[in-house]
Amino acid sequence: MHFGPHLLLAALEGLVTSAVLALTALGLSLVFGVMRVVNVAHGEFFMLGAVLAWAITTAIGGHPALGFLAALVIAPLIVGAIALVAERLVLRRLNYNPEATIVATIGMLYIIQQLALTIYGPEARPVEPPFSYRILLPWFGYSGYKLSVIATSALLLIATWLVLTRTKIGLIMRATQYDSETAQAFGIPVGRVYGGVFALGAMLAAIAAALIVPISQAHYLMGQDPLLLSFIVVIIGGLGSLRGTVVAAVLIGLSDGIISMFFSPTLAKIIATLLVAMVLVFRPQGLFGTASR
Amino acid sequence: MTDKNGFFDLSKSTLTRRTALKGLAAGAGLGLAPGFVRYSQAQSSAPIKIGFQSHRTGIGAAYGRWYEKTTAAAVKAINAAGGINGRQVEVIIEDDGTDPGRGAEVVGKFATQHKTDIVFGTLFSHVVIGSAPAAGENKMPYFVVSEGHHVASTKLNRYVFQPGITDVKSQIESMAPWIAANAGKKVTQIFPDFAFGYDHRDYLPPALKAQGADVIAQIAIPPTESSFTKFFPQIPAETEVIYHVMVGPAVLTFVKELGEFYGPNRPQLFGFIDSLEATDINSPGLEFLDGSHFWEGSPRYAQADDSVAQKAYRTAVGIDDNGAAVGDPKDVSTAAHMFGCWETLYVVKKAMEDAGYKGPEDRAKLVEATEALTEFAEGPEHPQGPKTFNGKIHQCFGIQNISKVEGGKLKVVHKTKIEDGLYEAEGDYTTQAL
Numbered sequence: 001m002h003f004g005p006h007l008l009l010a011a012l013e014g015l016v017t018s019a020v021l022a023l024t025a026l027g028l029s030l031v032f033g034v035m036r037v038v039n040v041a042h043g044e045f046f047m048l049g050a051v052l053a054w055a056i057t058t059a060i061g062g063h064p065a066l067g068f069l070a071a072l073v074i075a076p077l078i079v080g081a082i083a084l085v086a087e088r089l090v091l092r093r094l095n096y097n098p099e100a101t102i103v104a105t106i107g108m109l110y111i112i113q114q115l116a117l118t119i120y121g122p123e124a125r126p127v128e129p130p131f132s133y134r135i136l137l138p139w140f141g142y143s144g145y146k147l148s149v150i151a152t153s154a155l156l157l158i159a160t161w162l163v164l165t166r167t168k169i170g171l172i173m174r175a176t177q178y179d180s181e182t183a184q185a186f187g188i189p190v191g192r193v194y195g196g197v198f199a200l201g202a203m204l205a206a207i208a209a210a211l212i213v214p215i216s217q218a219h220y221l222m223g224q225d226p227l228l229l230s231f232i233v234v235i236i237g238g239l240g241s242l243r244g245t246v247v248a249a250v251l252i253g254l255s256d257g258i259i260s261m262f263f264s265p266t267l268a269k270i271i272a273t274l275l276v277a278m279v280l281v282f283r284p285q286g287l288f289g290t291a292s293r
Numbered sequence: 294m295t296d297k298n299g300f301f302d303l304s305k306s307t308l309t310r311r312t313a314l315k316g317l318a319a320g321a322g323l324g325l326a327p328g329f330v331r332y333s334q335a336q337s338s339a340p341i342k343i344g345f346q347s348h349r350t351g352i353g354a355a356y357g358r359w360y361e362k363t364t365a366a367a368v369k370a371i372n373a374a375g376g377i378n379g380r381q382v383e384v385i386i387e388d389d390g391t392d393p394g395r396g397a398e399v400v401g402k403f404a405t406q407h408k409t410d411i412v413f414g415t416l417f418s419h420v421v422i423g424s425a426p427a428a429g430e431n432k433m434p435y436f437v438v439s440e441g442h443h444v445a446s447t448k449l450n451r452y453v454f455q456p457g458i459t460d461v462k463s464q465i466e467s468m469a470p471w472i473a474a475n476a477g478k479k480v481t482q483i484f485p486d487f488a489f490g491y492d493h494r495d496y497l498p499p500a501l502k503a504q505g506a507d508v509i510a511q512i513a514i515p516p517t518e519s520s521f522t523k524f525f526p527q528i529p530a531e532t533e534v535i536y537h538v539m540v541g542p543a544v545l546t547f548v549k550e551l552g553e554f555y556g557p558n559r560p561q562l563f564g565f566i567d568s569l570e571a572t573d574i575n576s577p578g579l580e581f582l583d584g585s586h587f588w589e590g591s592p593r594y595a596q597a598d599d600s601v602a603q604k605a606y607r608t609a610v611g612i613d614d615n616g617a618a619v620g621d622p623k624d625v626s627t628a629a630h631m632f633g634c635w636e637t638l639y640v641v642k643k644a645m646e647d648a649g650y651k652g653p654e655d656r657a658k659l660v661e662a663t664e665a666l667t668e669f670a671e672g673p674e675h676p677q678g679p680k681t682f683n684g685k686i687h688q689c690f691g692i693q694n695i696s697k698v699e700g701g702k703l704k705v706v707h708k709t710k711i712e713d714g715l716y717e718a719e720g721d722y723t724t725q726a727l
Contacts, residue, residue: 005526006526009522013520013522117350121358122354122357122358123624123625124355124542124545129577129578132578134556140525140554141554141556142522215520216546217545217546219543221351221352222519225517225519257523260523261523261524265523
């Protein structure tokens, strides 16, 4: 295959990775930005989203698009509810203490993962894409669904941005992120904001998973890679910065797609990790983060 | 015992030295008691303990579950027929997480804690290779059902056996003539970037060369990869056959993305069913496979010419004519591999009977008795087919099935002969000290 089409394929693959990664990492970034909680179980909420998407599409049947749309709405809601319960039962009782919440979310990771193994089983199960249009380019075929994932993800990111910057809920969230004690003094129910943000973070991961599951199946270990990549994205982009998260996700996704296609996937991972190290050394607050006060 | 922040505070605990001692004494008493009364007639009636190193979690979990089902069915049949040397068989399962480090620990645990008679049941080649030294050190006979060439390469040690499933090198040699004659002469290989894939990487090119065909490209894919489209541009345009062998949960994605990439104008496909074990061949996106060919150790779908033994085996394990669990058509088995668990247990039974095996002190005798075996006849104990066994390299050789995907089923179109897959032994385990 010639260089041009080869690069196009690499870029398309990279953009799909970026799209899903941006949504997942945004959830992680929000939770950290507002609550100062490092959510190690974030990848498991991603996995839960995929597993539930499978369960919902299987239960509904009929035209694949019907089940898929239902999954895209219901799966994140269920995951959000589970996250809210976890937040109320565990994180709140630890007073959001940074060290304690890391240990607690590691515990959640294992509990969710093993429950999924027990209830859902060890198989990788497929979800039928809502439509299976194959775009025929002169050099290769490409899945139309994958392109729609990029578009959907972009729309969702814009929606999240609008919520954060243009609505009262967004204002409250930003106020809590900026200074939770002062926010509380002004009558903002910080506890409830925390609960909502934790649920929202998990829901974003679940949406990303529901989008990706028709491409790569639901499996109980699928949360590990997104977690790692999300951390990389969030560190590079700057914790709590929406713009930074999106830019870093595109950067990591594209470099992963292109480097792993022209060189090797291992090299792509090495470079991403190196980038994290460099950012931590030279700009610890991340590319777009603000230095902590 | 919690402070105002809700943290546990041990300094305020009321555990005194006296209560601690009482607790310890009670615990020790409980621990001793059952050992005291159990099996006072020594070995005559105590069960034979088989340590089952199972991939209960990790990337091998789907295989692990079906290996457990097959093992349970075989043990039930063996026990119903009187056990081994008149003793019942008990299986103790430990999860190795499909991880080589954990695998070695599990073998150690079987040897020192459970004190099992043998260890059995491992599939993934990196776990076998990681665990084999521990088996050797503990002088623990280790019967694997792995398919890899590592046992027969004689690079492991005298305690490791693979008597229930043919190794990859033999499979490839027996099938290469069919691939060259029926699929095509220019072959591109896609394989996982670890031990099992390397067997394919190393043995397919010479086997095809001997048949006048060539491997024109080899593409190694990291086992943790979850997206594959990026690798496909490396497939040369003149490729006539794509030879694929993939493992792990992402295999379905692999086949789907191959379909999206090529569409209807694809090269011929020859795959190891490992790429789709435990996966319904009629899953969305797999229509692309229609007309392609697969290796199968034992056929997943019931065939018209199935033997009585094969039918009885399928019933005992609980799989229907489509190779799925009876009562749950979505729960597809790992039929191409798991028969090896059944057959291996019958080999262990035969060897233990030949050795007059009484207990762990006879493990060396068991090793020698296994090495003395030469042939396993087709029948209830070996439902996949007849096999020969080479005691010097601890490996069995059987027939292989090449199946075609037709109308959403796999139909066996070619069976190899045992002689097709025999090769020169690379070493001799029997010269090693016991």
